[in-house]
Amino acid sequence: MKQQMERLVLAARELGATNAAVIDVNKLVFSREFRHLCELNSCGRYGTNWTCPPGVGTLEELEGKIKKYDTGLxxxxxxxxxxxxxxxxxxxxxxxxxxxxxxxxxxIKKDFGYKDLFLLKAGACSICKECTYAIGEKCRFPEKAFPSVEACGIDVKELTTNCGIPYYNGKDTVSYVGVILFK
Ligand code: SF4
Structure with missing residues (x-):
């Protein structure tokens, strides 16, 4: 298992990740405080997208979905x-x-044999030019639209630091983080 996870990290880096690490899902902290930052709508996407609160579901619902998995990348x-x-x-x-x-x-699906994946992405979904949330229609691509790490109340800084990955990578850089949960 350890060797397989090491191969997975290596594969992620070969496929373009600057940094990658295996995470233990049981150690994730789901904080109402971080979810509240979404609700303050500093990004302007609150209530406009199926992957943002409130359309993405409650903190408890997301925690339940995530805790069906043990391991993530x-x-x-x-x-x-x-x-x-x-x-x-x-x-x-x-x-x-x-x-x-x-x-x-x-x-992960093809070479590592895990068939059930759930992703946490960075920010609101931008697959469609206009998200259908605003017009009260169903998501057009529910298999591709996933919540952001922040919408799940997860502290990205703590998450990266716990993995030994720098949260801040220097002046005038931007660092985006996503997670692939699998079983
Ligand atoms: S796939 Fe389209 S409809 Fe679904 S959340 Fe993303 S932007 Fe909205």
């Missing part, structure tokens, strides 16, 4: 920005994380 993508206002660079880094999560998910 944390993936971090770090990118250099032109400066701290480089919004385009930030969006590109988020899209790079999505791409890595997709590639590693395929690898």
């Amino acid at each position: 944390l993936i971090q993508v770090v990118r250099q920005l032109e400066d701290s206002f480089d919004f385009e660079g930030m969006m590109k880094a988020k899209s790079d994380l999505e791409e890595v999560l997709e590639k590693v998910s395929i690898k």
